[in-house]
Amino acid sequence: MSKFWSDIVHKLTPYVPGEQPKLENLVKLNTNENPYGPSPQVLAALKLEAAESLRLYPDPNSDALKAVIATTHGLKASQVFVGNGSDEVLAHVFQALLKHSRPLLFPDITYSFYPVYCSLYDIEYQTIPLAADFTINIDDYDQPNGGIIFPNPNAPTGIPLALERIKKLLQTNTQSVVVIDEAYVDFGTESAVNLIRTYPNLLVTHTLSKARSLAGLRVGYALGAADLIEALTRVKDSFNSYPIDRFASAGAIAAMQDVTYFGTICNKVVETRESLIKALKKLGFDVLPSGANFIFVKHPLKSGAELTASLRGQGIIVRHFRSPSRIAPYLRITIGTDSQSKVLIEALADLLSEDAS
Amino acid sequence: MSKFWSDIVHKLTPYVPGEQPKLENLVKLNTNENPYGPSPQVLAALKLEAAESLRLYPDPNSDALKAVIATTHGLKASQVFVGNGSDEVLAHVFQALLKHSRPLLFPDITYSFYPVYCSLYDIEYQTIPLAADFTINIDDYDQPNGGIIFPNPNAPTGIPLALERIKKLLQTNTQSVVVIDEAYVDFGTESAVNLIRTYPNLLVTHTLSKARSLAGLRVGYALGAADLIEALTRVKDSFNSYPIDRFASAGAIAAMQDVTYFGTICNKVVETRESLIKALKKLGFDVLPSGANFIFVKHPLKSGAELTASLRGQGIIVRHFRSPSRIAPYLRITIGTDSQSKVLIEALADLLSEDAS
Numbered sequence: 001m002s003k004f005w006s007d008i009v010h011k012l013t014p015y016v017p018g019e020q021p022k023l024e025n026l027v028k029l030n031t032n033e034n035p036y037g038p039s040p041q042v043l044a045a046l047k048l049e050a051a052e053s054l055r056l057y058p059d060p061n062s063d064a065l066k067a068v069i070a071t072t073h074g075l076k077a078s079q080v081f082v083g084n085g086s087d088e089v090l091a092h093v094f095q096a097l098l099k100h101s102r103p104l105l106f107p108d109i110t111y112s113f114y115p116v117y118c119s120l121y122d123i124e125y126q127t128i129p130l131a132a133d134f135t136i137n138i139d140d141y142d143q144p145n146g147g148i149i150f151p152n153p154n155a156p157t158g159i160p161l162a163l164e165r166i167k168k169l170l171q172t173n174t175q176s177v178v179v180i181d182e183a184y185v186d187f188g189t190e191s192a193v194n195l196i197r198t199y200p201n202l203l204v205t206h207t208l209s210k211a212r213s214l215a216g217l218r219v220g221y222a223l224g225a226a227d228l229i230e231a232l233t234r235v236k237d238s239f240n241s242y243p244i245d246r247f248a249s250a251g252a253i254a255a256m257q258d259v260t261y262f263g264t265i266c267n268k269v270v271e272t273r274e275s276l277i278k279a280l281k282k283l284g285f286d287v288l289p290s291g292a293n294f295i296f297v298k299h300p301l302k303s304g305a306e307l308t309a310s311l312r313g314q315g316i317i318v319r320h321f322r323s324p325s326r327i328a329p330y331l332r333i334t335i336g337t338d339s340q341s342k343v344l345i346e347a348l349a350d351l352l353s354e355d356a357s
Numbered sequence: 358m359s360k361f362w363s364d365i366v367h368k369l370t371p372y373v374p375g376e377q378p379k380l381e382n383l384v385k386l387n388t389n390e391n392p393y394g395p396s397p398q399v400l401a402a403l404k405l406e407a408a409e410s411l412r413l414y415p416d417p418n419s420d421a422l423k424a425v426i427a428t429t430h431g432l433k434a435s436q437v438f439v440g441n442g443s444d445e446v447l448a449h450v451f452q453a454l455l456k457h458s459r460p461l462l463f464p465d466i467t468y469s470f471y472p473v474y475c476s477l478y479d480i481e482y483q484t485i486p487l488a489a490d491f492t493i494n495i496d497d498y499d500q501p502n503g504g505i506i507f508p509n510p511n512a513p514t515g516i517p518l519a520l521e522r523i524k525k526l527l528q529t530n531t532q533s534v535v536v537i538d539e540a541y542v543d544f545g546t547e548s549a550v551n552l553i554r555t556y557p558n559l560l561v562t563h564t565l566s567k568a569r570s571l572a573g574l575r576v577g578y579a580l581g582a583a584d585l586i587e588a589l590t591r592v593k594d595s596f597n598s599y600p601i602d603r604f605a606s607a608g609a610i611a612a613m614q615d616v617t618y619f620g621t622i623c624n625k626v627v628e629t630r631e632s633l634i635k636a637l638k639k640l641g642f643d644v645l646p647s648g649a650n651f652i653f654v655k656h657p658l659k660s661g662a663e664l665t666a667s668l669r670g671q672g673i674i675v676r677h678f679r680s681p682s683r684i685a686p687y688l689r690i691t692i693g694t695d696s697q698s699k700v701l702i703e704a705l706a707d708l709l710s711e712d713a714s
Contacts, residue, residue: 001584002584002585002587002588003532004454004533004534004557004558004584004585004588005453005454005584005588006452006453006454006455006456006457006588007456008452008453008456008592009453009454009588009591009592012591012592012595014590014591014594014595015594015595015598016594017414017417017598017599020413020414020415020416020417022416028413031414033412033413033414034412035412036412037408037409037410037411037412038409038411038412042411043407043408043411044407046406046407046411046604047404047407049403049573049604050400050401050403050404050407051394051400052394052395053394053573054394054395054399054400054403054570054571054572054573054574054608055390055391055392055393055394055395055570055571055572055573056377056385056390056572056573057374057377057388057390057566057572057573058377058572058573058575059377059379060374060377084441084597084600084602085597085599085600087596087597087598087599088596088597088600091596091597095363095365096362096363096365096366097361097362097363097366098363099363099364099365100363116595117595117596119595120592120595120596175360176361177361200361201361209414213411213412214411214412215411215412215413215414215415215599216406216410216411216412216413216414216415216602216603217411217602217603217604218415218599218600218602227358227359227361227362228359228361230359231359231361231362231363231366233371234366234369234371235365235366235369235477237371237372237373238369238371238372238473238474238476238477239444239445239448239474239477240441240442240444240445240448241372241374241444242374242442242444242572242575243441243442243445243575245441245573245574245575245602245604245605246573246574247403247406247574247602247604247605248602248604251411
């Protein structure tokens with residue numbers, strides 16, 4: 001606290017990301033990173049950027065990157081906005097498109113950065129409770145609003161919402177922007193990107209941190225009608241002319257282009273997820289349906305806090321959310337490699353058998 | 358314009374950065390980049406980052422980078438804030454420290470991003486005219502205010518302000534934050550960093566884009582008392598958890614550590630600046646005093662607009678500001694290599710002799 005702070009700073013409760021431990025040799029299943037590294041083509045492109053040209057600014061508009069993303073999704077470059085990770089993209093989305101006289105709507109259990117953005121930009125919001133089975137019921141959003149945002153699949157549950165439901169939401173909600181945050185869409189959830197041509201108020205956000213194995217590079221993007229993108233660009237150009245550095249641009253371009261590698265590792269993660277779910281169910285866990293690279297699970301005999309602490313003691317890090325209380329019994333487990341799954345299952349089997357003995 | 362835009366978007370007049378031309382073989386003297394590439398140690402460190410570990414998030418707090426910056430300046434890590442270029446750092450500074458009931462003060466002729474940030478965050482400001490010789494007169498800032506910011510050396514004039522004057526300003530202005538934007542300080546201007554220990558309301562910002570030849574990597578930082586830094590961190594953690602990617606961190610650390618290379622190229626740029634100033638004066642140019650890697654010059658016989666266009670026709674890009682009208686006669690010329698100086702001088706000599714003939 002200081003007299004030098006702007007008023008807003010006193011009111012902020014910043015987002016707390018999952019731990020990035022500095023210890024080696026941990027089984028790190030806490031921040032939904034991909035267990036596989038980026039494509040070799042990405043690494044080759046990145047090595048070329050370590051050059052004299054770093055003395056020069058990057059393209060402030062990231063035109064080459066936008067062109068590749070547009071091609072990937074069958075859109076025009078004017079329908080693409082890029083940022084320093086999808087968190088930066090979302091920050092601009094909140095400021096540029098979601099601040100209105102009516103409240104923004106989002107689920108009570110969702111990405112916990114959303115209320116933080118609202119606080120940063122003084123945006124009124126209202127949370128809509130998930131159904132008893134943790135699904136999003138789009139009928140609950142049929143009320144006057146200044147915007148709607150949720151991830152699909154939702155976080156931290158991993159539960160996907162059928163495209164048909166999103167279409168229905170867009171048909172009834174035409175007067176405000178609907179943002180579908182598709183950070184995890186590539187692990188088996190249907191994307192809403194193809195609805196962009198039909199619905200001028202649909203904005204879809206993606207990240208290269210998950211399915212494209214580039215959490216360390218910080219690139220995310222938004223797709224939508226050109227006038228939604230223009231609002232984001234106006235805010236970006238009033239905030240930072242050059243958010244995408246030369247490495248981020250080159251690496252992201254190569255990652256979008258290597259479609260084969262992308263498909264292969266996404267499939268591999270989905271396969272590992274399905275085997276892990278089977279094994280956890282055998283140990284008595286309840287597992288929510290997942291269309292993501294993580295699962296949300298609880299055990300009838302051990303609390304989420306207890307399991308998280310015990311796993312940590314064995315060098316396995318998963319994520320636990322203390323609040324809201326409805327999700328406190330759960331663990332969020334990132335899908336790793338098959339061998340990481342094996343280590344996890346053995347550790348959990350031990351923990352549960354200690355309890356039984 | 359769109360009904361979907363937040364109100365603020367309608368009111369923005371975004372910053373327009375200097376052109377980043379996609380043509381090759383231009384003599385590019387328009388955006389104050391360093392003519393010399395980064396240190397070989399930086400390039401070596403960057404190559405190592407093109408690795409499997411890119412699948413993992415970077416350290417959200419950039420602790421290793423902050424430690425190196427702190428050591429460089431003889432400060433504690435808690436007195437260091439880092440961001441995605443000094444433009445992002447400045448954006449957070451405006452939102453976190455410069456929004457108060459009294460107006461922010463800055464010069465009428467200065468970095469033209471300042472009023473844009475004010476517009477983005479709805480900050481009241483008042484500009485203070487530079488003196489007739491384009492210098493900042495700190496006595497003009499002796500009035501109630503919600504903060505003071507200016508670059509030293511100032512942009513786009515390049516004129517340095519003596520440290521004694523900044524000290525006097527800090528002695529009289531104790532109730533609001535004073536930000537000294539030292540983007541260009543390493544080219545012969547005295548830094549205010551050593552005043553941080555004495556003045557709890559002093560914040561100094563630096564960039565690695567200029568003296569450290571890393572405009573393409575996007576790293577900037579702020580130095581000040583721990584509670585000023587805490588305000589910036591609270592805003593950053595409400596905006597983007599991971600603004601510094603793995604390359605930016607590794608490259609910046611290596612750049613801060615290679616002090617010898619840094620000193621050598623700064624000296625070289627200053628030498629070239631002094632020879633260029635001499636040659637321009639011989640051609641009849643008025644040259645403002647410069648403590649930066651650029652100079653601000655005008656010629657009694659040719660307008661700034663005319664000279665800029667003629668040079669462009671010969672593949673030489675400099676920067677011209679149409680407004681305010683007081684600086685319209687001037688060109689801002691980035692200091693390049695000696696051979697770029699030679700090309701520039703020959704082109705200008707030709708242009709001026711055509712006129713004479």
